[in-house]
Amino acid sequence: MNTPEAFSQMLVPNWMSQFSDPAAWQAWMTAPMGLGGAAGGAAAGATDGAAAAAANAANPAAAMAPVMRMLGEAGAMLSPAKLDALRNDYLQKAARLWQELMTGQIPAFRDRRFAAAEWSANPMSAFSVASYLLNSEFLLAMADAIEAPAREKQKIRFAVQQIVDAVSPANFLATNPEAQQKMIETNGESLSKGLQNMLSDLQKGRISQSDESAFEVGRNVGVTPGTVVFENELFQLIQYTPSSETVHAVPLLMVPPCINKFYILDLQPENSLVRYLVEQGNTVFMMSWRNADASMGNVTWDDYVEKGAIEALGVVREISAQEKVNVFGFCVGGTIAATALAVLAAQGQNPANSLSLFTTLLDFSDTGVLDVFVDETQVMLREQTLARGGLMPGRDLATTFSSLRPNDLVWNYVQQNYLKGKTPPAFDLLYWNADSTNLPGPMYCWYLRNTYLENKLKVPGALTVAGVPVDLGKIDCPTFIYGSREDHIVPWEAAFASTTLLNPKQGKQDPQPNRFVLGASGHIAGVINPASKNKRSYWVNEATGRNRPNSAAEWMAGATEHKGSWWPEWARFLAQYGGEDVTARATPGSARYQPIEAAPGRYVKARAD
Numbered sequence: 001m002n003t004p005e006a007f008s009q010m011l012v013p014n015w016m017s018q019f020s021d022p023a024a025w026q027a028w029m030t031a032p033m034g035l036g037g038a039a040g041g042a043a044a045g046a047t048d049g050a051a052a053a054a055a056n057a058a059n060p061a062a063a064m065a066p067v068m069r070m071l072g073e074a075g076a077m078l079s080p081a082k083l084d085a086l087r088n089d090y091l092q093k094a095a096r097l098w099q100e101l102m103t104g105q106i107p108a109f110r111d112r113r114f115a116a117a118e119w120s121a122n123p124m125s126a127f128s129v130a131s132y133l134l135n136s137e138f139l140l141a142m143a144d145a146i147e148a149p150a151r152e153k154q155k156i157r158f159a160v161q162q163i164v165d166a167v168s169p170a171n172f173l174a175t176n177p178e179a180q181q182k183m184i185e186t187n188g189e190s191l192s193k194g195l196q197n198m199l200s201d202l203q204k205g206r207i208s209q210s211d212e213s214a215f216e217v218g219r220n221v222g223v224t225p226g227t228v229v230f231e232n233e234l235f236q237l238i239q240y241t242p243s244s245e246t247v248h249a250v251p252l253l254m255v256p257p258c259i260n261k262f263y264i265l266d267l268q269p270e271n272s273l274v275r276y277l278v279e280q281g282n283t284v285f286m287m288s289w290r291n292a293d294a295s296m297g298n299v300t301w302d303d304y305v306e307k308g309a310i311e312a313l314g315v316v317r318e319i320s321a322q323e324k325v326n327v328f329g330f331c332v333g334g335t336i337a338a339t340a341l342a343v344l345a346a347q348g349q350n351p352a353n354s355l356s357l358f359t360t361l362l363d364f365s366d367t368g369v370l371d372v373f374v375d376e377t378q379v380m381l382r383e384q385t386l387a388r389g390g391l392m393p394g395r396d397l398a399t400t401f402s403s404l405r406p407n408d409l410v411w412n413y414v415q416q417n418y419l420k421g422k423t424p425p426a427f428d429l430l431y432w433n434a435d436s437t438n439l440p441g442p443m444y445c446w447y448l449r450n451t452y453l454e455n456k457l458k459v460p461g462a463l464t465v466a467g468v469p470v471d472l473g474k475i476d477c478p479t480f481i482y483g484s485r486e487d488h489i490v491p492w493e494a495a496f497a498s499t500t501l502l503n504p505k506q507g508k509q510d511p512q513p514n515r516f517v518l519g520a521s522g523h524i525a526g527v528i529n530p531a532s533k534n535k536r537s538y539w540v541n542e543a544t545g546r547n548r549p550n551s552a553a554e555w556m557a558g559a560t561e562h563k564g565s566w567w568p569e570w571a572r573f574l575a576q577y578g579g580e581d582v583t584a585r586a587t588p589g590s591a592r593y594q595p596i597e598a599a600p601g602r603y604v605k606a607r608a609d
Helices: 004-020 022-027 039-043 047-058 060-074 080-102 117-121 123-145 150-166 177-185 189-204 273-279 301-320 332-346 368-373 376-386 394-404 406-419 428-434 441-453 492-496 552-557 567-576
Strands: 226-231 235-240 246-248 252-255 284-289 325-330 352-358 479-484 514-519 537-540 560-563 581-583
Touching (some): 080 123, 117 123, 117 177, 123 150, 150 368, 150 406, 177 189, 177 406, 189 406, 226 284, 226 301, 235 301, 252 332, 273 284, 301 325, 301 441, 325 332, 368 394, 376 441, 394 406, 479 492, 479 567, 492 552
Parallel strands (some): 252 284, 325 352
Antiparallel strands (some): 226 235, 235 284, 514 537, 537 560
């Protein structure tokens, strides 16, 4: 089906499928005829290579061909006037570049991929980079100039960006002078080591982003002391050991994303959010979702809500002997937690003393760059293969997320691990990032269609979960909502949109029922910002009553920036709704819920690969 949606959606999976094709991986070790021209010969100083590179830089047709084919198959239009303007601009810049080459000038460029001295030391390497950047600029300008609906235009630009990033001269041995110099200095050992790294990754089916031998869950990540006090077929429940003599009476239940493992919130002690919360006097319970296997192929979204979050709430309430619980959800964990509370509200229950949502979507109007992966065609394809049973492999999900930032999460490691033969450094966050989780097919398909595609969760009564209509507006508790300013998965404005869905009946004369905090950095790094390191900054808007902002733009206009971590802001919120301080209990669990094993438990240790 030759539509912009179908074509651009087909292109990205086809390109990313190269990661499992050994022939394609081996081809990375040779030079392509791509946006950088015939730079393989140029890197070796060949005269005919230089001539080919120069000809390519001066010939817009060579750069235009791939995108023109794409636009034609996608049915997109580019007006002759815009195309002429782009062509003329291209030719002028190409002529200047050619003149620089003929007069022996080293082209100037600013791009961190080519910051090393080797790229400017050789005139032909520098020309290869300048040619590549010029052609990249032209291709992306074409994608921006096409006439198509916004959604289709976004997808086409995304596909073009993938192509542009993939054919960078930094990604190939014959066009990367840094890798060539390393090979000379090591007498070929770097190339041999790079091939070993590549073959090892082929066996794993993914690119290594960290020295995975440096970490082990339960040994040096996920090590906050605690006990598993409950488990079912979906999750284990961890109760963490108090580190203070007194604790807040109202416990905290943490619902992490089921798309990833919970220990992102409990990495090493110095950057563990769990440890920080325990030190602040909270009795913390953590859900550890099971890594789905074949036995879970028929598990649904309703199961994650009923047998997951709602079940965990009941256990926490019984163990703590408290009627209400402070509830926390991160990313899709927040979507599950909010859905669970809405289900309970429809049943006449209100077990949450407060609700905290970090980088969570409840209104899916703006899903950031993930929007390029979701349309009716793609959702239907997933439903045909998974809706009635099966697993969505964690490897596929990880590949999708890596494609959102390919230079950082893909090509950087191709260059370092394979072309230069380096071992990636030990980095706990990237170790966690590679620890993928599978999802049950029916649950995944329901989530895609009803949230990302049709955006029904925000509409009162539009969805039925666990046999009752879902209305987020019936959740009756104060909320703390966090967004990350550079988040490309949950744009901060989309996170802010939850403030209009929760506590909607609160009038302008009432105190602020929904507190929003904006942090610096991205989806993960913005959240994992330890208070002890005092890095980055965050924004708050203290307006209440009639002065409360109604939009993200209005909120930001009145916000105040504060240096350091926003964690203390959340700690104060939890303390406000934590009830009185009571003596910490020495033993975990209860008469009914006896200890099963030490944290982090065995569920989190099961790997998808």
